[in-house]
Amino acid sequence: MSVSQRVDAHLAELYSDRLNRDALVEWRDQLLTAMRLRPQQSPPAAHRNLWDETDVALITYGDSIQSSEEKPLQVLHNFLNQRIGAMVSWVHILPFHPWTSDDGFSVLDYSSVNEALGDWSDLTGIAVDYRLIADLVLNHCSSRSVWFENFRRGIHPGAEYFFVPPENFDISQVVRPRTSALLETVITDSESRAVWCTFSADQVDFNFKNPAVLWEFSGIIRQLLDVGVRIFRLDAVAFLWKTSGSNCIHLPQTHELVRLFRTLIECAQPDAIVITETNVPNTENLSYFGHADEAHAIYNFSLPPLLIHGLLTGSSQHLRAWMMSMPPAEPGTTYFNFIASHDGIGLRPAEGLLSKSDLEKMVATLESFGGLISRRQVDGGESRPYEVNIALFNALSGTVRGPDALAIERFVCAHAIMLGLEGIPAFYLHSLFGTHNDVERVIHTGHNRSINRHQWPLHQLTAALDDTESSHRRVFVALQKLIQLRKKQPAFHPNATQFTLNLGDFLFGFWRQSADRRQSIFCIHNLSDQSQILSMQALNLIATDDWYDLVSDQGFDDSVTQFCLDPYQSLWISNR
Numbered sequence: 001m002s003v004s005q006r007v008d009a010h011l012a013e014l015y016s017d018r019l020n021r022d023a024l025v026e027w028r029d030q031l032l033t034a035m036r037l038r039p040q041q042s043p044p045a046a047h048r049n050l051w052d053e054t055d056v057a058l059i060t061y062g063d064s065i066q067s068s069e070e071k072p073l074q075v076l077h078n079f080l081n082q083r084i085g086a087m088v089s090w091v092h093i094l095p096f097h098p099w100t101s102d103d104g105f106s107v108l109d110y111s112s113v114n115e116a117l118g119d120w121s122d123l124t125g126i127a128v129d130y131r132l133i134a135d136l137v138l139n140h141c142s143s144r145s146v147w148f149e150n151f152r153r154g155i156h157p158g159a160e161y162f163f164v165p166p167e168n169f170d171i172s173q174v175v176r177p178r179t180s181a182l183l184e185t186v187i188t189d190s191e192s193r194a195v196w197c198t199f200s201a202d203q204v205d206f207n208f209k210n211p212a213v214l215w216e217f218s219g220i221i222r223q224l225l226d227v228g229v230r231i232f233r234l235d236a237v238a239f240l241w242k243t244s245g246s247n248c249i250h251l252p253q254t255h256e257l258v259r260l261f262r263t264l265i266e267c268a269q270p271d272a273i274v275i276t277e278t279n280v281p282n283t284e285n286l287s288y289f290g291h292a293d294e295a296h297a298i299y300n301f302s303l304p305p306l307l308i309h310g311l312l313t314g315s316s317q318h319l320r321a322w323m324m325s326m327p328p329a330e331p332g333t334t335y336f337n338f339i340a341s342h343d344g345i346g347l348r349p350a351e352g353l354l355s356k357s358d359l360e361k362m363v364a365t366l367e368s369f370g371g372l373i374s375r376r377q378v379d380g381g382e383s384r385p386y387e388v389n390i391a392l393f394n395a396l397s398g399t400v401r402g403p404d405a406l407a408i409e410r411f412v413c414a415h416a417i418m419l420g421l422e423g424i425p426a427f428y429l430h431s432l433f434g435t436h437n438d439v440e441r442v443i444h445t446g447h448n449r450s451i452n453r454h455q456w457p458l459h460q461l462t463a464a465l466d467d468t469e470s471s472h473r474r475v476f477v478a479l480q481k482l483i484q485l486r487k488k489q490p491a492f493h494p495n496a497t498q499f500t501l502n503l504g505d506f507l508f509g510f511w512r513q514s515a516d517r518r519q520s521i522f523c524i525h526n527l528s529d530q531s532q533i534l535s536m537q538a539l540n541l542i543a544t545d546d547w548y549d550l551v552s553d554q555g556f557d558d559s560v561t562q563f564c565l566d567p568y569q570s571l572w573i574s575n576r
Contacts, residue, residue, distance in 0.1 A: 003267045004039035007031055010260035014253055015211060027211045034218040035268050043263060044270040046292045047332035051273075051424055053492040056483055057090035057133070059341055060429035061103070062117040067458040073118030075458055077126050083465065087483050088427070090231060091126060092133035094342055099142065101202045103342070103453060105135075105235065106142040110220045120227050127228025133275070134229040136261075138217065139236040140203040143186075148204055151195075152188045157216065163196040163207040163242055170245040176377045177239075177279075177386065198239045208240050208257060218264055225265075231273040232265060234258065234295075237288075238278045250284055258294045273297060275336055279346045282322070282353065289333050297336040300423060301349035304339045307417060309354060309362050311410050311568075312400050314528035316508035322353050323500040323510065328422065334494040335423030339414055340431045342453060344374065344389035359385075361400060369394050369403070370437045372448040389448040393434040393475075399529055406529055408434070408471060409568040412478045413525055416551075416570035419486045420512065420523040422498040427479070430454060433464065434475035485550050489574065490514035491521040501539075506532045507565070511540075521550070522573040526565040534563045534571075545575035 001009075007028050015024060032039055058080075063072035065079050073096070080091065095104030098114045113119050126132055141147060150158030165171065171182060176198075183194040184201045196205040206213050221232070241253040262274045276288040276295040282302045288295045302322060310319040329335060345366070347359060354362070363385055367373060371390035375383040388395075396414060397407040411434060419425050430452065438454040464472040486492050491512040501509035506528040512521045522539050526532045541547050541556065548555040550572040556563075565571065 001043070002040045003037050003043055003263065004028065004032065006043060006263050007260065010256060010263060011211070013256045014260070015209075018209070019211070027215065030215050031218050031264065034215060035222050035264050037264070037267050041267060043267050045332075047330065049331060049334070049493075049495055050271055050296065051334060051494050053489055053494070053496075054487045055090060055424050055494070056088045056487070057092060057336070057424060057426035058084065058088040058429060058432075059092045059094070059338070059426055061094045061342065061453065061455075062096050062114075063455060064429050064453075065456050065458055065461060071118040071122065072116070073113075073122035073126070077122065077129075079458070079461075080126070081129065084432075086487075087480060089131055090133055090424075090426075091130040092135075092231075092233065092426070093123070093126070095135045095137060096123065097137075100144050101142070101200065103447075103449070105137055106140070106200070106203050107137050108142045108145050110137075110141075111223065124228045127230070131231055132229050133231040133233055134224050135233050135235050136217070136221065136224075137235045138206070139198060139239050140205045143202045143204050152186060154189055157212070160210050161206060161213050161216075163205045163209075164193050165196060165242065165244070168244070169242075171248075173245060173247045175247045175249045179375055179377045179383050196242065198236070205239070205242075208253075214257075214260070217261075221261070221265060222268065225269050225272070230269065230271060231275060232261075233275045233277055234261065235277050237276050238280060238284075249280070250278075250287060255287070255290065255294060258288065259290065262294060262296075275299065279343070280348055281351045282349055285349065286327070289329065292330045292332045296332065297334050297424065300335040300337045301346055302353060303337055303418070303421075304345050305347060305350040305362070306353060307339055307414055308345060308366075308395055309350070309358065310508065310527050311396055311414060312362060312365055312398075314399065314530075315505050316503075316527050317505060318354055318358070319508055319527075320500060320502065328498065329495060331495060335421070336426055337418050337421050337423040338426040338428070339418050340392035340428040340452070341426075342428065342449070344371075344387040344449060344452065345395065347386050347388065363388060365398075365400050366390055366395055369397050370439070370451075371395065372442065372451055374448050389451050391435055391437045391452045391454075392428070392431050393471075394437045404529060406567055408474055408478070409566075410529075411475060412482070413527070413568040413570055415479055416482055416572075417508065417523070417525050419482055420492065420510070420521070420572065422494060422496065422512070424494050425486070428452075432476055432479055433461065433472040435472070482551070485572070489519065489521060489550070489572075490516070491519040491574070503534065503538055504532075506530075507534060519574060519576045520545075522571070524565070524571040524573065526567060526569050529567045531567065532565050534565055536561055536563060539573065541573070542575070547573055547575055550574050 098108040147158035241251045273296045275297045371388045374387040376386040396410045441450040491514040497513040499511045509524040
């Protein structure tokens with residue numbers, strides 16, 4: 001099937017109930033032209049793995065590191081080259097366009113770079129050295145954008161770009177991620193109109209029922225590809241389509257839009273990757289793999305709350321049960337594993353995996369460590385915690401019994417687990433240094449999420465990393481070692497076999513095996529603050545192989561029947 005035929009099929013699924021055949025053909029041709037695609041070219045095969053064990057991602061704002069001598073994107077690029085180097089291969093720079101709120105996710109103008117950060121050449125420079133990830137903020141844009149100003153005036157482009165529900169539109173079942181009003185009344189040149197705002201009054205939802213919006217985004221994608229972006233994060237993609245009487249999340253048309261975006265992107269750039277960002281319960285999140293025709297990778301949103309819960313309680317029970325239920329990703333798809341990001345710890349992905357009492361205890365513990373609780377509206381007007389805003393280092397500064405002296409060990413253990421799992425590991429920049437809660441920034445901005453969005457002066461960060469006694473250097477050195485080890489192991493390929501082990505309540509373990517079956521790695525982690533005994537008979541250590549721990553370089557021979565793991569110690573027991 002050619003790209004022209006495939007786009008035809010996508011458009012027919014989306015718009016055949018409101019557009020005739022001639023109109024659909026016209027929009028198809030406009031999309032192909034915007035993306036500079038030849039109608040007869042063939043899409044790439046679906047089941048290609050565009051990654052391997054050497055791939056590690058970094059998530060950062062463009063201005064997380066600052067210096068008075070250079071623009072932030074230049075500072076970031078130099079820091080990456082000088083301090084990070086080959087530790088990471090993918091770099092996700094969070095929204096870099098001009099914006100009005102939500103630290104970039106309320107975009108003013110998709111065609112330009114925020115002057116305070118730098119310019120397009122700065123992004124291209126980073127894209128030369130790393131695979132560049134960019135956000136495609138699809139669901140909404142700023143209420144102060146030119147498009148929305150044009151909407152108010154009834155002129156193009158913008159007049160019909162935003163979703164205005166008809167008077168009889170039933171919103172009773174709509175799933176809300178926030179407590180803010182869903183509909184905001186705005187005064188236009190002709191009348192007052194209620195516009196749909198999923199996230200805030202400053203973030204007005206697009207109307208993808210209008211194919212002109214789709215066409216606009218095809219041009220945005222083309223521009224991002226031209227400057228070197230190779231990985232696209234589809235932000236808040238679950239909310240794109242609205243239908244009366246539905247929950248307005250994960251609708252069939254939304255999935256069709258993801259398939260269409262993938263077709264356009266990978267036909268324009270065969271090695272490009274699409275990642276969906278859907279902070280929702282686990283089974284809903286998994287649906288965005290489709291049949292290897294939607295996301296190449298999905299954010300593994302259940303991992304952060306479950307792993308943090310396990311380390312706070314010392315119990316592997318819930319983490320292990322979830323792991324055993326997770327399907328292996330098909331070839332050509334994979335998990336995007338993270339345990340910290342620019343957002344907080346999402347709680348919705350833990351629904352159905354942790355009990356209400358487990359969630360409440362975890363939230364209370366994190367709140368005692370300085371965490372701030374963000375809420376959403378549910379049925380009946382009740383508000384419920386949906387996110388804990390806290391720096392990961394603070395989140396792991398103790399257990400449910402309170403703070404202790406094992407914060408660094410617990411923090412490193414969390415990342416050792418992430419690095420060993422099926423999928424691509426992604427580090428938030430601040431996790432590499434163990435950055436603490438930024439309470440002053442919260443006071444300054446008035447937003448809970450600012451607690452985990454610290455801006456390091458370059459000279460302070462450099463000094464902290466050079467100080468052999470600082471917690472920041474200790475964290476960085478430990479994580480650097482683990483990353484370097486991971487990148488050398490075929491059994492850590494994102495699609496290598498994974499099997500969950502049952503080693504009791506305090507130990508969390510899983511087995512990875514390379515595609516050629518030559519390498520096996522048993523990943524064993526002590527989730528508790530007490531020493532734990534591992535029975536070596538619980539592992540399938542083949543007698544003809546030589547086994548040793550990659551982390552400590554300690555060997556295991558036939559005489560070793562038990563091994564004592566220190567609190568939060570990790571073992572990567574390999575046969576090569």
